[in-house]
Amino acid sequence: xxxxxVLLGLLAQATPPSTDIFLAPVRIDRGQLxxxxxxxxxxxPGYDNQPSFTPDxxxxxxxxxxxxxxxxxxxxxxxxxxxxxxxxxxxxxxxxTVFGDGSRFSVIRVEADSTQRLWSFRLDGTDPRLxxxxxxxxxxHAWVDSTTVAMFLLGRPNALVLADTRGGxxxxxxxxxGRSLLPLPKGDGFSFLQHAKDxxxxxxxxxxxxxxxxxxxxTMPLVRMPPGADxxxxxAPAVAxxxxxxxxxxxxxxxxxxxxxxxxxLTKAGLTHISRLALSPDHRWLAIVAEPEARxxxxxxxxxxxxxxxxxxxxxxxxxxxxxxQKMPRGLPRPxxxxxxxxxxxDFRSGNEDDFQxxxxxxxxxxxxx
Numbered sequence: 001x002x003x004x005x006v007l008l009g010l011l012a013q014a015t016p017p018s019t020d021i022f023l024a025p026v027r028i029d030r031g032q033l034x035x036x037x038x039x040x041x042x043x044x045p046g047y048d049n050q051p052s053f054t055p056d057x058x059x060x061x062x063x064x065x066x067x068x069x070x071x072x073x074x075x076x077x078x079x080x081x082x083x084x085x086x087x088x089x090x091x092x093x094x095x096x097t098v099f100g101d102g103s104r105f106s107v108i109r110v111e112a113d114s115t116q117r118l119w120s121f122r123l124d125g126t127d128p129r130l131x132x133x134x135x136x137x138x139x140x141h142a143w144v145d146s147t148t149v150a151m152f153l154l155g156r157p158n159a160l161v162l163a164d165t166r167g168g169x170x171x172x173x174x175x176x177x178g179r180s181l182l183p184l185p186k187g188d189g190f191s192f193l194q195h196a197k198d199x200x201x202x203x204x205x206x207x208x209x210x211x212x213x214x215x216x217x218x219t220m221p222l223v224r225m226p227p228g229a230d231x232x233x234x235x236a237p238a239v240a241x242x243x244x245x246x247x248x249x250x251x252x253x254x255x256x257x258x259x260x261x262x263x264x265x266l267t268k269a270g271l272t273h274i275s276r277l278a279l280s281p282d283h284r285w286l287a288i289v290a291e292p293e294a295r296x297x298x299x300x301x302x303x304x305x306x307x308x309x310x311x312x313x314x315x316x317x318x319x320x321x322x323x324x325x326q327k328m329p330r331g332l333p334r335p336x337x338x339x340x341x342x343x344x345x346x347d348f349r350s351g352n353e354d355d356f357q358x359x360x361x362x363x364x365x366x367x368x369x370x
Contacts, residue, residue: 024037
């Protein structure tokens, strides 16, 4: 009998890690960027992540996993601070991004058979359409213009592919890349993180000119990322922000040192494990994905649960196929479901769920043969 199992090293009952989205006001003071006090706008146990502003800066689209253990897209209105559900589907949707003329947003959709492809919806969450039928599994994406999109395709190693919705041959630009894909501030390209031989990440820009068979690209390494930083957001050409731990860092390519320097320490605001960032188009708000300090330190000790599970194990054989289950069964192991520790993996096949990659020691997955 083959049984899918999940062992969480820290949480007795969980979906992905309990991340929240914070909004911080930003302004320019004497030529310097200043980040104000962040406010938790989701503020609930559970997964709230992948923020993306609408073009008018009035709302924030984000991915949320709630009581039904379903990943859907939600909308936060900045003016009245209200949250509404945008998609309600049997599938899971991630990484909402408004594109084109602003009437639709794209998502990575995990379909019924676990296929991950790029889809789009109207802004009200209706009229789902498949963008590319042949590209899968897609983990992340970024629109270069209204028809050109850069996609992170899962694999060993993963691949960075540039394609056009109007057709034409795709371009594979790089392999073994990171999850932060963003259009450049003035268009004509995008940025990504390239994995270096020393295991660090290099912020890299791609200049894109033309389209179809006439398309030309030029890749330009920019700067090495700080330790623990996996995402950036662009402020202006050659000016970017990233986060690591409880701090924000800024890179100004025009500076003599052209290295990352500390922008803000958000420890007193209670932010830990800062990951994704998004800057509103009007440059007034910075969205920050982080784990609230109180919630991190309030996690119950799961070691007794783990030890109970380990004592009940029989010899196991882990297969090569990896499956990630989002929901933990309640209580202790029950008949038909068996738990076991396996070695941490950094290449989870459910590639869109970035937290499984960011915290591999918390999420041990595999297939047990009995």
